[in-house]
Amino acid sequence: MSPEPTTPLISVDELAVRLQDPGPVVLADVRWTLGGPPGQPEYEAGHLPGAHWVDLEHELSGPVTGAGGRHPLPAADVLAAALSRIGVRTEVTVVVYDAATSLAAARLWWLLVDAGHPDVRVLDGGFAAWQRAGHPVETGPDRGAPAGDFVPRPGQLGRVDATGLADLLGSGTPVVDVRAAERFTGATEPYDPVAGHIPGAVNRPSPQNQTPEGRFRPAAEIAERFAGLDEPVLYCGSGITAAHTLLALRSAGLDGRIYPGSWSDWVSDASRPVATGPA
Template identity: 40%
Template sequence: MTYIMKVEELIHKLTANLEDIVLVDARFQLGDPTAGRKAYEESHVPGAVYFDLERDLSSEAGEHGGNHPLPDITTLADKLGKNGIDQDTTVVVYDKGNDMFAPRFWWLLHYLGHQDVYVLDGGFEAWVQAGQPVTADIPVKKQKIFIPNVRPDQVVDIAFVRGIKDNKQAVLIDSRSEDRYLGKTEPLYQKAGHIPGAKNYFWMDVLDENGNWKNRQSLEKQFAKLDKNKEIIVSCGSGVSATPNIMALKMAGFKHVKLYPGSYSDWISYEEHNIETKDETDE
């Protein structure tokens, strides 16, 4: 199973016009929350609608729950429907390149029970490099009704994560860079390090030397040290960069993969929680 679509395949599908396809632009910049929408308004793939990480794909952050809590399901479903997406719509979502925001959208639809959603390999840049047209026109979609079929088995909460070091049937992954995992640097939060017991698998390692998504064989090799019979709990800083790893693990044949949505930013919001700075990946 792959959740990646190449530009050539998308072009063929759009040309053949045999499927109900909606394109989603999910470009975003953590350091400049308005940049993604501005980029979309300047130029995007013709027919694409825009979903914003903070306005559409997250709810407002509170004392706990992390920096990008999951959005309200009813609100998100309503936005999907207004943008022409229902359960029978093929959805292709793209980033600027191969970034973390399109996978966040992919995961949310996966969580809502949608079975036909793909991330465009190489994103908007690959589309442009292929000589395909762009536009500033904002499309108006025929509204549909998206009926969510939430899959609660795709997430874990803070209570589960608190007990994970004693749970021999589950493994916690930290998807951030090695330097952030080890506490050598921390650009976003007041505490540096990782959740005790977490193993480091940097999310960008799902990409090959050319910056494209790895194939299944390469992903299986990458995650070879993990037991496919165990639950794999994936975290990051706030539940965004964890999602490329979730896609990759599922493509590599892992069946029991779940997101800890609050991730590290939720964990450190509790003063009583310890953090680690040693490498626990090979333990």
């Protein structure tokens, strides 16, 4: 079994060297854009050699039912089937990536770590960084892989649901909203029926954890952004970006918990309180 990595990130040059080693690595391409278009055509137009396509909407999310938000967590058997399909094994490193920002890749990273996989890395800068570095690219459909033997056991990482978060409000536990500032204040809300934020939350937009090229900022800078927010509960619109911020925290040696349903789940019950304006 591979030892738990000291950082969840891997650079393109480090990965290029790793792929020259005869030891196996599972590469998962999770390119995705909120609202579409689907990322599979991008994958087929060019991806890391040997990488397997993973569909965030259908394999890494469950059906929208009202509760659970816009991207509910997938059923355990759906996740298990997806991981088996791409050949995930317990003793094999899994490297996940997306187009550039690691936003979608963070979803699979979180699901894998939460399910108990010991060695999951995210390609810092994604496919764009791989291309800029001049590393080889493969085209065409997914070539498939021998079925993996990893059995996911979700629930290994800290998380809270709406009831648990409501109980925490006012307790001193930091709650961090990682959406854009205009969504936090309630000035605009393009996706959900109610604008605003959870009362008592502070705003730390997730994109500010990265450079314009999609690389995560140094650990010291991320730690400074979250100074005084010890092991916060993280939420976003539907849970995807919250995982991205947890990835940033882990890259800086920090930790937190995710509210997977996030804002879209919180506002599905009109009895839950909503705040607007600055924190």
